[in-house]
Amino acid sequence: MARMQVVPLLEIVTESHHTMTYRFRADFGGTAGQFVMVWIPGQDELPMALSYLGPVKGITVHAYGDATRALQSFRPGDRVGVRGPYGNTFKLEGEKVLAVAGGTGMASIIAAVEAFAQQGAAVTTAVGARTAEELLFVDRASASGEVHVSTDDGTRGFHGFVPSLAERLLEKHKFDQVLTCGPEKMMKLVVDAAMKRGLKVQASLERFMKCGIGICDACAFDDRLVCVDGPVFTGAQLAASKDFGAYRRTKDGRRVEL
Amino acid sequence: MVDLRTEIAGVRLRNPTMLASGFLDETGGSLVRVYRAGAGAVVTKSIGPEPREGYSNPTIVELDAGLLNAVGLPNPGIAAFEAELLEALAAKAVVIGSVYGKDAAEYAKVAGRMAEAGAAAIEMNLSCPHAKGLGTEIAQSEDAVQEFTRAVKDAVDVPVFPKLSPNVADIASFALAAERGGADGIVAINTVKAMAIAPELRMPILANRFGGLSGPAIRPIGVRAVYDIYEKVDIPVIGVGGIDSGHAALEYVMAGASAVQIGTALVDQGLAVFERATKEMASLLEDIGFHSVAEAVGAAHG
Numbered sequence: 001m002a003r004m005q006v007v008p009l010l011e012i013v014t015e016s017h018h019t020m021t022y023r024f025r026a027d028f029g030g031t032a033g034q035f036v037m038v039w040i041p042g043q044d045e046l047p048m049a050l051s052y053l054g055p056v057k058g059i060t061v062h063a064y065g066d067a068t069r070a071l072q073s074f075r076p077g078d079r080v081g082v083r084g085p086y087g088n089t090f091k092l093e094g095e096k097v098l099a100v101a102g103g104t105g106m107a108s109i110i111a112a113v114e115a116f117a118q119q120g121a122a123v124t125t126a127v128g129a130r131t132a133e134e135l136l137f138v139d140r141a142s143a144s145g146e147v148h149v150s151t152d153d154g155t156r157g158f159h160g161f162v163p164s165l166a167e168r169l170l171e172k173h174k175f176d177q178v179l180t181c182g183p184e185k186m187m188k189l190v191v192d193a194a195m196k197r198g199l200k201v202q203a204s205l206e207r208f209m210k211c212g213i214g215i216c217d218a219c220a221f222d223d224r225l226v227c228v229d230g231p232v233f234t235g236a237q238l239a240a241s242k243d244f245g246a247y248r249r250t251k252d253g254r255r256v257e258l
Numbered sequence: 259m260v261d262l263r264t265e266i267a268g269v270r271l272r273n274p275t276m277l278a279s280g281f282l283d284e285t286g287g288s289l290v291r292v293y294r295a296g297a298g299a300v301v302t303k304s305i306g307p308e309p310r311e312g313y314s315n316p317t318i319v320e321l322d323a324g325l326l327n328a329v330g331l332p333n334p335g336i337a338a339f340e341a342e343l344l345e346a347l348a349a350k351a352v353v354i355g356s357v358y359g360k361d362a363a364e365y366a367k368v369a370g371r372m373a374e375a376g377a378a379a380i381e382m383n384l385s386c387p388h389a390k391g392l393g394t395e396i397a398q399s400e401d402a403v404q405e406f407t408r409a410v411k412d413a414v415d416v417p418v419f420p421k422l423s424p425n426v427a428d429i430a431s432f433a434l435a436a437e438r439g440g441a442d443g444i445v446a447i448n449t450v451k452a453m454a455i456a457p458e459l460r461m462p463i464l465a466n467r468f469g470g471l472s473g474p475a476i477r478p479i480g481v482r483a484v485y486d487i488y489e490k491v492d493i494p495v496i497g498v499g500g501i502d503s504g505h506a507a508l509e510y511v512m513a514g515a516s517a518v519q520i521g522t523a524l525v526d527q528g529l530a531v532f533e534r535a536t537k538e539m540a541s542l543l544e545d546i547g548f549h550s551v552a553e554a555v556g557a558a559h560g
């Protein structure tokens with residue numbers, strides 16, 4: 001069993017008006033793609049991708065609802081609970097890699113971009129956001145390879161959605177591996193574009209989670225679990241899936257359209 | 259060869275292991291997957307009349323000794339759950355439907371629909387230690403246990419197994435009350451009321467503050483409960499609480515259990531736990547000279 005550790009926040013970095021990175025020390029490992037369950041005391045406990053690996057880990061959080069908004073008022077020294085790391089990881093196979101991230105999806109993919117670069121793969125990253133201010137980790141991705149940027153409102157880079165940018169990159173260059181994380185409808189477009197070209201693809205999914213350890217069935221995805229069989233799924237698994245891009249489960253377990 | 263087949267109140271099982279309620283059993287896909295992994299039967303998440311979100315997180319604390327949980331009975335409600343149950347039945351899984359409600363009529367209504375949809379038996383969750391108004395009060399009153407059991411018995415034609423709480427002074431008297439209500443078998447035990455605190459934050463970790471302990475730490479409590487119940491009632495007992503091996507399962511069998519349920523052990527061992535525990539039971543029984551599980555039931559009683 002993975003014990004929860006209550007740790008002080010060491011550093012808090014404002015990435016955009018609604019997104020912040022929280023750094024902390026925890027004595028567990030963690031590989032690219034894995035997540036931790038983060039207890040925001042008095043609020044909630046939520047799954048968050050590890051955006052920084054190593055001894056001083058990091059999570060990058062979009063202030064979305066009450067709990068994540070409350071976290072924005074935390075200061076260095078304030079404590080959170082963390083348990084993990086959970087889930088599977090991006091497989092570091094491929095020489096020419098295209099990473100496609102939408103919004104906070106970049107938080108989960110950046111560790112994989114860096115890990116691929118470290119082992120000598122050529123990585124191209126397509127980073128999408130609604131507007132220029134919300135683009136995440138462009139500098140970190142640039143340090144690991146080529147970066148292309150898209151914004152929905154055209155304030156920087158390609159004017160449009162990131163799957164269209166990815167489509168252009170796939171037309172122009174040869175890749176042997178595609179990674180993606182972001183809103184599921186966005187990932188569906190990226191996965192389809194990669195599969196159409198016979199490319200290997202890995203997508204990191206999100207589902208509502210309670211336990212994070214494969215017992216509560218909250219994160220059921222087809223007959224699998226996002227928390228232990230994922231969050232990273234392969235193109236072949238997604239192509240065979242009834243749920244991908246179509247259904248999610250509500251907090252009470254009902255299956256609803258995405 | 260040891261005969262592992264078992265029968266509880268007419269429900270035939272290929273082996274005596276079952277999935278405990280609350281683990282990978284809220285969706286059809288997961289129920290099928292667990293059954294295929296080797297469980298003799300799968301018990302559903304406790305289902306109520308209406309959808310319920312459960313408590314907010316944290317709902318689970320991982321401990322060295324097991325798990326502490328207060329998930330608060332999240333479930334899609336019986337109407338939406340029917341599709342999940344049918345998916346599991348279509349794959350030929352033996353499914354026992356676990357039900358709860360706020361009064362006897364609600365239990366009966368959910369149980370009726372569960373049985374109509376094809377559940378092989380009904381398990382009554384009379385014992386959730388942390389959902390307000392949905393268990394604690396029922397689990398603490400022998401009269402309520404008898405009355406609720408009777409209501410469900412009258413509503414269905416399949417066997418009815420009330421599941422009891424260890425959070426009472428004398429669990430066997432509750433088993434007797436269930437038997438008086440017409441129960442076909444008893445399931446024991448549910449989780450043991452407990453709490454975990456984060457000293458750094460001076461607060462309990464679970465959002466609900468307290469919850470139920472499961473896993474190896476509660477096995478001796480469960481074994482004792484089954485032993486006591488077996489002495490008092492004439493109906494079969496299903497043992498649950500901290501079973502993580504064939505050896506642990508046989509403790510329960512010899513205390514008087516005809517079948518066992520496994521939950522928390524899934525965290526460390528995954529779905530392989532069912533096949534592993536079943537094989538271990540067989541080889542251990544053979545070693546000590548038993549030919550069937552049935553022969554070993556209650557063997558520890560003088």
Ligand SMILES: Cc1cc2nc3c(=O)[nH]c(=O)nc-3n(C[C@H](O)[C@H](O)[C@H](O)COP(=O)(O)OP(=O)(O)OC[C@H]3O[C@@H](n4cnc5c(N)ncnc54)[C@H](O)[C@@H]3O)c2cc1C
Nearest residue numbers: 046047048049060061062064065067068107206207208209
């Ligand atoms: C594997 C995984 C990794 C994630 N990584 C990140 C990350 O790096 N950065 C980030 O900002 N967000 C991440 N998320 C999403 C995050 O867990 C929350 O969904 C999100 O922060 C909203 O939380 P909230 O309580 O503020 O919003 P709320 O207003 O409470 O909820 C808004 C919506 O968020 C979702 N949500 C709420 N609670 C949960 C939960 N326990 N599990 C999953 N979804 C939930 C639901 O769809 C809900 O409708 C990740 C999710 C998963 C499953």
Ligand SMILES: Cc1cc2nc3c(=O)[nH]c(=O)nc-3n(C[C@H](O)[C@H](O)[C@H](O)COP(=O)(O)O)c2cc1C
Nearest residue numbers: 278279280304327383448472473499500520521522
């Ligand atoms: C996360 C979790 C959820 C549970 N949900 C239910 C439930 O819905 N209904 C029920 O009767 N028991 C529920 N239980 C109790 C288990 O079925 C079982 O009685 C208990 O966990 C002891 O068995 P174990 O030690 O093998 O886990 C739950 C337990 C846990 C840990």
Ligand code: FES
Nearest residue numbers: 211212216217227
């Ligand atoms: S979050 Fe509980 S099974 Fe995945």
